[in-house]
Amino acid sequence: MEQSILNFYEKSMSMKQVLIDAVIETLTMSLVSTLLATLIGFILAIVLIVTDKNGISPHRYTYKILDVAINMLRSFPFIILIIVLFPVTKFLVGKHTGTFAMIVPLTIGTAPFIARMIEGAFKEVDRSVIEAAKSFGTNKLQIIFRVLLPEAFPSIISAITLSLIIIIGFSAMAGTVGGGGLGAVAMNYGYYRFDGTYIFWTVFILIVLVQIFQSLGDFLYKIVKH
Amino acid sequence: MIDIKHLSKYFNDQKVLDDITLHVNAGEIFAIVGHSGAGKSTLLRCINGLEGFSEGSVNVLGQEVKHLNESGLGALRSQIGMIFQNFSLLNQKNVYDNIALPMKVWGYSKEKIQRRVNELLKLVGLEAKKFVYPKELSGGQKQRVAIARALTLNPKILLSDEATSALDPNTTKSILELLQEINTQLGVTIIIVTHEMDVVKKVASRALLLEDGKVIGLGRIEELFLRPDEKMMRFLGEDEELPQEGVNIRLFFPSNVSYQPIVTQMARALNLNFNIVWGKLEKLNDHVVGSLVINIDEHNARLITAYLQDKTEVIWEIL
16 A cells, blocks of 8 residues: 555656656747747848749749748658658758757748748738838848738738647657657556556647646737837 | 929820929929829829839929839938828827827837927818827818828928818818918918819819820819810810800900909990800909900901900900
8 A cells, every 4th residue: 555655656646757857858849949049030031021923022933942941841741850850850960860859850940931921921911011111211131021021910820820839739749759848748658658648748738838838928918019 | 393204104005194294393283184094193103212213203302203212201201291191190199299299100209209299280271189099080170180190290281181072161271271371471382283173273273184094184263164175164064155256355364454344444445245155264373364255247356356356355266
């Protein structure tokens, strides 16, 4: 009796530790990847919006090449993309498993998605506002940073929120092919050792994380949107 | 100030502007009038280079627009303000920042910007709305902000693209009054694009009528509205129903005679009866002008014309 209580205690202590570590790994992977993917996505979106045929400096070939490349990357199932990118990951990080290694496929996999979302946010900006800006002599760079960016900013916040949540989901998926975090815990403890409590807690924590980030995103949107 | 010569523009194979020649004088309010799709907004955008053109020349403030490079065009645009039908304000910026934007773009100091924006807020009567965001403003207030923004850089020319078309009649009136004030007090030359005849009649001194990219009328608005030719009448959608018998004589009353009792005086002096068969009065730029068509049998017509010729300043024509 005493023995079994002690067992249970030890077991739950270690489960708690495992889950805490996993949450930290998941958060690290997700937040760093979101940050990097947003930076890359933002630059891609600007190139897209500028070179678009209705953009401020149309350039057909640049737009087309980028357009096709983004569509190609987005058509990969994410789990396949992780495997395809193993050599790249190994080159950049030195290994292709673990929390930090997973940042590479997560960033590359979601940057095109974020690029499309930010491009959409830019496209929502009323064209006549851009025309008005041109009418008082605003140059191209100023149109991007003084007109497009402030006008699209709330939508960009929404786009980043959505991307972060998708990346949290992807990071859990990455756990199954050598990444760390909650996905790995659910796989290793829950699936291979048939321990339902791990499955339950990882899912529960993921639900809470998603809720927190979505609420935070909505809150930020409300603050910046006028 | 603005000199346009033989301007033509094609969209693909379609000619949207066809051999347009016009001159806008410094300090006037000039209207470009036409139905939607006539090319009037396109013509307006050729003036500040927002639209390119295929043939002809556009000379603005002594510079040939098509020869300007990007920075030259930017510098020219800083001397030309523009306002739009849907106001085109930045929704994420408050009134102050919207008005300040052109000066920020041109790198003015904070103090200068502050002074100028406060000045303009006073001019357009929106001092109380300084830190309000556009979505909280009415249409008329938004257009006032847009006008202030267009004036930030002290332009010599203001282009107005259907600026009152989205506004109700009373707001339209107050915006037009503001534009008149800007014209007379600041000496800004204003070019108005509109499809509303009332706007033209109220503020413009001269107008250009555009139909399918072609000029169908150009001149002082008194002439355009009071002595419309056939094209102009069709354009205005007016047609007269005149009797077939006898002689129809049209009398034009310029503003200096429109308050004199000429018609009744004439009837009494000649002891003649005639029929008033058509007529209209127009308020143009705050004075009243009118035209009247009278019908009389043939042998008395000469008496009338002789009287009009000798005794009055009325302009007349036999129809």
